[in-house]
Amino acid sequence: MKRVLITGASRGIGAACARVFAKSGYGVIINYNYSEEEALRLAEEIGAETIRADVSDSAQVADMFKAAGEVDVLVNNAGISGFYMLDAMSDDEWNRMIGVNLSGMFYCTRAVLPQMLRRKSGAIVNVSSMWGICGASCEAAYSASKAGVIGLTKALAKEVGPSGIRVNCVAPGAIDTEMNKKLGEEAIKELCEETPLGRLGRPEEVAAAILFLADDEGFITGQVLSPNGGLII
Numbered sequence: 001m002k003r004v005l006i007t008g009a010s011r012g013i014g015a016a017c018a019r020v021f022a023k024s025g026y027g028v029i030i031n032y033n034y035s036e037e038e039a040l041r042l043a044e045e046i047g048a049e050t051i052r053a054d055v056s057d058s059a060q061v062a063d064m065f066k067a068a069g070e071v072d073v074l075v076n077n078a079g080i081s082g083f084y085m086l087d088a089m090s091d092d093e094w095n096r097m098i099g100v101n102l103s104g105m106f107y108c109t110r111a112v113l114p115q116m117l118r119r120k121s122g123a124i125v126n127v128s129s130m131w132g133i134c135g136a137s138c139e140a141a142y143s144a145s146k147a148g149v150i151g152l153t154k155a156l157a158k159e160v161g162p163s164g165i166r167v168n169c170v171a172p173g174a175i176d177t178e179m180n181k182k183l184g185e186e187a188i189k190e191l192c193e194e195t196p197l198g199r200l201g202r203p204e205e206v207a208a209a210i211l212f213l214a215d216d217e218g219f220i221t222g223q224v225l226s227p228n229g230g231l232i233i
Contacts, residue, residue: 002026004026006031009077014077015042017207024215028049030043031064055100062111072122074112074124076109078104079129093141098141116163122164124156126169128150128153154222173231174191
């Protein structure tokens with residue numbers, strides 16, 4: 001049985017990934033930081049393992065992968081968002097955004113690569129955002145962190161491709177998650193009106209794209225798939 005470790009998997013896109021990978025026959029490891037109750041409930045539902053770790057802490061990440069054992073697929077999903085005028089953003093706010101969204105992916109990827117390189121196989125799927133492609137006003141730090149994810153994906157795909165490891169990226173648009181509910185009803189309505197498909201995406205739709213990139217044994221690596229309903233093309 002293949003095993004997948006999904007960071008930030010207690011809610012939203014991460015939880016949808018846990019369910020779809022479990023349904024596809026994977027052994028699932030749910031990483032979470034704060035949402036213990038949700039993580040344990042999900043683990044019981046799908047028969048998964050759970051490991052608590054803050055992905056922005058390299059020591060906790062190292063311990064997580066020691067506990068996880070063999071991992072065939074890594075889904076770097078953990079992320080935070082925030083709305084800041086850049087000139088009003090504190091050092092701590094900036095460092096936390098970059099720490100979770102970008103450094104966390106680096107720590108997790110660095111931890112899992114030795115075993116994938118030894119096996120000469122594996123798949124890594126990084127979760128970015130459409131704002132990492134085109135940028136968003138009042139989300140400069142978030143956009144920068146997610147653009148970094150795309151750069152990391154493309155460079156790493158070149159680096160580890162000769163070892164049989166595929167690295168791809170999903171850059172979702174406006175998805176119906178708890179994180180996006182903070183935008184408010186009016187902002188969500190405007191996003192739906194601007195989206196050619198006329199609605200928010202569902203976490204399950206993003207999870208299906210992630211499963212495709214992880215499960216495919218073919219010729220896809222270094223790519224960015226953006227399920228955004230046509231909002232950016």
